[in-house]
Amino acid sequence: MTKELVAKSFESIEHTYSSGFLADYEHMRGDLARLYSLAKENQWDGEHHPDIDWSTDVDPEKPFFPHEQAAIYGTEHWNKMTVKEQHRFGHEYMAWTLSQFLHGEQGALLATCQITDSVPNIDAKLYGSTQVVDEARHVEVYDRYLHKNLEIVYPVNHELKTLLDQILTDSRWDMKYLGMQILVEGLALAAFQMIRDTVQEPLIREITRMVMKDESRHVAFGVLSLQDYYGQLTEPEVKERVEFTYEASRLMRDRLLGRDVYEKLGMDVEACVELERHNELSLKFRQILFSKIVPNVKKLGLLTPDLRRGFEELGVIEYEHLPSSDDELYQPGGGLEEFADNRDGKSDVRMAS
Numbered sequence: 206m207t208k209e210l211v212a213k214s215f216e217s218i219e220h221t222y223s224s225g226f227l228a229d230y231e232h233m234r235g236d237l238a239r240l241y242s243l244a245k246e247n248q249w250d251g252e253h254h255p256d257i258d259w260s261t262d263v264d265p266e267k268p269f270f271p272h273e274q275a276a277i278y279g280t281e282h283w284n285k286m287t288v289k290e291q292h293r294f295g296h297e298y299m300a301w302t303l304s305q306f307l308h309g310e311q312g313a314l315l316a317t318c319q320i321t322d323s324v325p326n327i328d329a330k331l332y333g334s335t336q337v338v339d340e341a342r343h344v345e346v347y348d349r350y351l352h353k354n355l356e357i358v359y360p361v362n363h364e365l366k367t368l369l370d371q372i373l374t375d376s377r378w379d380m381k382y383l384g385m386q387i388l389v390e391g392l393a394l395a396a397f398q399m400i401r402d403t404v405q406e407p408l409i410r411e412i413t414r415m416v417m418k419d420e421s422r423h424v425a426f427g428v429l430s431l432q433d434y435y436g437q438l439t440e441p442e443v444k445e446r447v448e449f450t451y452e453a454s455r456l457m458r459d460r461l462l463g464r465d466v467y468e469k470l471g472m473d474v475e476a477c478v479e480l481e482r483h484n485e486l487s488l489k490f491r492q493i494l495f496s497k498i499v500p501n502v503k504k505l506g507l508l509t510p511d512l513r514r515g516f517e518e519l520g521v522i523e524y525e526h527l528p529s530s531d532d533e534l535y536q537p538g539g540g541l542e543e544f545a546d547n548r549d550g551k552s553d554v555r556m557a558s
Contacts, residue, residue, distance in 0.1 A: 218315075222376040225325040236429055237328035240534075244335035244422055249415060251346040257415065261408040263354040266292050269299045269406050276463075276484035277477055294470065300357035301466045303409070306396075307347040308361035309389055312369040313423075314340035316385040323378040329430050336426065339419040346412050354408065359469075364460030368453055379434060383446060386427025387505070388453050391497040391530070394420045399493065424530040428501050432531075435505045447507050451515040454498070458519060461491050488520070495521035497530060504529035 232238055251257065272291060275298070277283045286294065317340055321333030351358045361369075372384035397420060401413045438446070467477040481487050499516060502508055503525050508516075516522040 218370060218373050220319070220374045220376070222319060222323050222378065224322050225330075225378075227325065227327055227330070230327050232328055234326065234328040234429075236531075237326075237332050237426070240422060240426060240429070241328065241332040241335060244332060244339070244419075247418060247422075248335075248338065249342070249418075251342045251349075251412075251415075254415065256411050257346070258408060258411075259349070259353070261354070263406060263408060265296050267405070268292065268295045269404055269409070270295065271405075274403075274486055276481045276487040280480060282472055282477055282480075294466070296355070297357065297466050297469065298463060299409075300351060300355045301359045301463060302400075303347055303351055303355070304357075304359035305362060305365055305460070306393065307344065307351060307358070308365060309369075309393055310340055310343040310347060312365075312373070313385055313390060314344060316369075316372055316381050319373065320378060320381050320385075323381075324430070325378075326430075329426075332426055336419075336423055339423070343416050343419070346416070350409060350412060359465055362460050362465060364456045368456045371449075371453075379431060380446070380449070382427050382431050383449065383505075384453060386423060387431070387501050388450065388457065388498060390420055390423045390427070391501055392457050392494045394424055394530075395494045395497045399490065421530065421533070424497060424501065425534050428504055428529055428531040431505055435507070443507065443509065444511075447509050447512045450502055450507055451512055454495070454515070454519060454521075457494075458491055461494070492520050495519070496524045496527060499524040500527045500529045504531070 252259075266289075272278055272283075272295065275283065275294070283291065314337065317333055317336045321330050321337060324330060324333065368384065368389065372381055372389070375381060375384070394417065397413050397417045401410055401417060404410050404413070435443075435446075462478050462481040464474060464478055467474045495516075499508075499521055502512070508525065513522060516525075
């Protein structure tokens with residue numbers, strides 16, 4: 206590859222953070238050590254997994270979802286399209302959705318490398334190393350599906366790129382956890398669940414099912430790692446993280462409007478985006494995506510009156526009473542049930558920032 210091609214396809218993101226080289230290898234977190242074991246036990250090969258059939262023919266004439274789920278369905282924008290154009294719209298929209306997953310997974314790969322490097326805890330470093338492998342595998346399977354099966358890849362959208370840049374350039378390890386493990390991965394986990402349960406194309410359904418197995422551990426890793434630390438933050442430190450959570454949530458909501466698809470297809474972009482904002486199904490979909498974020502943020506002690514008002518504005522506060530991601534792992538069969546009776550017995554040593 207020439208220098209010119211590298212310059213066009215590569216972006217250098219400048220950052221400054223401290224690498225954490227540990228002199229003490231004491232294992233203080235039995236729950237994280239068990240999560241590390243679970244991650245090792247549940248590794249899978251995206252290229253050769255028996256449930257992922259890469260020879261599957263993805264027919265562009267078959268919808269991924271019922272057309273009725275489209276925000277523009279039944280409107281003048283939909284009705285003036287031919288049947289072939291309607292199929293293409295669904296194909297493009299799915300490609301756009303999965304492209305953002307691909308870019309988010311690369312962001313998670315980079316952020317988890319940084320977390321593993323900087324976090325001052327051996328159990329977190331060991332688990333983080335397994336997540337680096339997980340994220341690489343997710344990049345692999347989404348990249349292959351988009352290029353080989355859909356033959357369409359959209360660039361990262363503005364809102365997602367803005368959030369990823371904020372996470373990757375912040376010097377504090379806990380902000381990388383909060384931004385990636387709790388917010389970006391939390392929203393992705395809920396989105397994967399929706400796709401797994403509703404998509405009609407079998408190959409992406411199976412890929413999504415496998416990715417979800419990893420993502421549930423990733424989000425729980427964030428909650429387990431931050432809970433004790435956040436209990437010791439000062440009021441100004443909590444306020445800063447609350448403000449970041451709210452602004453990040455707004456960015457994630459606004460990145461789900463499909464603007465890039467409408468632009469590519471030469472449609473009335475502003476009119477279609479407005480339909481996305483107010484369509485009942487689309488609105489409910491965007492709200493459901495916060496079903497993992499809200500209870501996890503509450504578990505971390507960040508659901509202050511200010512953030513509560515913000516989540517009420519976003520229409521997602523109803524999810525505050527759902528189980529947090531770590532609580533799900535403490536349930537029978539979750540993998541951490543042996544620690545369920547000693548959740549408060551974890552180390553309360555404040556890790557250096």
